Amino acid sequence: MTSAASDGLTTIDIHGTEVQTFVGGAGPNIVYLHSALWLGDDTAFVHELAKHGHVIAPLHPGIGTGKDKNNTGSVDDLAYLYLDLIEQLKLKDVTLVGASFGGWIAAEMAVRNCNALSRLVLIDALGVKLGEREHRDIQDFYGTPDSELTRMCFADPARGGAELRSLGDDDLRRRLRAREALARYGWQPYMHNPRLKLRLHRVNVPTLVMWGDKDGVASPDYGKAYANLIPGSQFELVKNAGHLCHIEHPATVASRIQSFAHNR
């Protein structure tokens, strides 16, 4: 998730929902949707992206502290919220990047409307149900102790950053808000939309699906099958990386996104 340590956040009012947003860098537009997981800190990744473009990275409502008279409560709400954000900021040729839960939102946006997008990048994205009903595609964040979850998210748990307990007050509160907000959005059906896989054929921009080769939350096989549902997409593994591969290897992942975005 985006840390408060990021440069100052701008509050953008989108039809009654105040979204605290990181805005930085210059160049082609990159909209980045964060994972909402309460582990790790993606500040370094956001700064890497900002070396390559104009980054707009909103904190999902409930994690940011903006007022929300619309009671944003589903991924459907978030997909329309961020499509509205793109429209309101008059962004064109956007490279839309989403990691984990943020990848699910990005996919939901792309199946609705790709007009403002030029590229879609999904990093260890959640959002589809692929296995049998008794198979758990996506590990249960809320039935897993944090120590184990850290091992699923990071090939090297040392790259996961500080334990929650040792964070400063503001940062800890933000992580706890993330833990709650992610549940509000993804509790049931658990971290997926049963209809999304039937809609992914609608994605009509070049798509890159990147996956940590040691992702313990959603396996690389799940990632490959996800990518296969998106016409013409590319699937690539990030070596020696868990579910939050962009936090483990921020420069590598950001520069691969840059080369993908510029290869037209």
Added chain:
Amino acid sequence: MRIYHFSEEPYPDVWTPDRPTLRVTLPNELCDPKRANELYHRYVDEWMLADQLGFDIMLNEHHSTATCLTASANLMLAILARVTKNARLLVLGVPVCNRQDPVRIAEEMSMIDVISGGRLEFGMIKGVPYEIAPANSQPTRMMDRFWEAHDIIVKAMTTHNGAFNFEGEFFHHRTVNIWPRPWQQPHPPIWSSTSTPANAKEIGLRGYVVGSFMGGIDETRKLHKAYAEGYREGGFGNDVPVDRFGYLAMCATANTEAEARRRADMIADYLRTNAQVADPFNKPPGYFSVDAAFRSMRSPNPRAFRTLVTPKGRPVELSTATLDDFIECGIAFAGTPDQVFEQICSFVDGIGGLGNLLLMGQGGHLNHEETVDSITLFGKQVLPRLKARYAPEMKFAA
């Protein structure tokens, strides 16, 4: 004063302190159905005896656990509605936030009220944190869901001129028309339970009965004061009748103090095992506010179950407390009939009056013979004295 006999219908055969959890993920291969059958019949016999002795009856429900075999309070209530004669039947309560269909709750409660001839006391509760997972229910915005479910249940019980429509934020029913309607009019007495003054005030605003569990004198008095504030604000009058308050404590009686203490210690395993829950299920996201979760993360012992303060100001952590700690806090009454009577009077007077005393008279490994002896002694030698001393029309003395 009404005095309720309560048991969680435990299955204590597999309770060992070394198990990391007694709930949620404990495999049911450990539950022998033949043993469970004996236990169910035994606990019904104890409730029937309690009925004969002049007690009222309380039950609740828990899920995926060896601590409580009552997986559906409604099913057990239906049995008790038929086999008991006089006792009020209190469920505290139905976990309405973990139910998909509030109309079904209204139907079942009305059935039980009618079968029992109007003896139902209807508690609606949010549900405990570690049962979010077994119910797979959404742990965020639970209280919003709670009050919407409450609204549709009360409307279903009190609407008698045909079907009505309900399209809320959480629940949708286009044709609500329950049969039977409740025996008690306009609806059975409604209870809810809480441990926070804010919720106690909410319950007071509606004039319902507030139940609280093992909070000791200080905490309970604070809750009752908050309730009274809501009660007055709700326009129910300045004087709060003590029948608006229920309080749950553990209780064991015997002819000797030593035997009563031995029994109470077994019942107290109920509290000691409460903390035996696998970590991630203990604190579901959103169940506690971000502020409460923050305080818990910052506390020196985040696994602590609940900490009380004795009347002398000494903190007591319930999961590791001794029997004397429990007695000192007013969450266990144990001794000879005279001792138990005095302990209860001292507690009730200390909180400013009480209309409903909820007693866990069976818990843990306390066996049938011990339970029968304990509640019989209480029923014959303590209960009549309490009823004589605390008239139902008494008012809360804040």
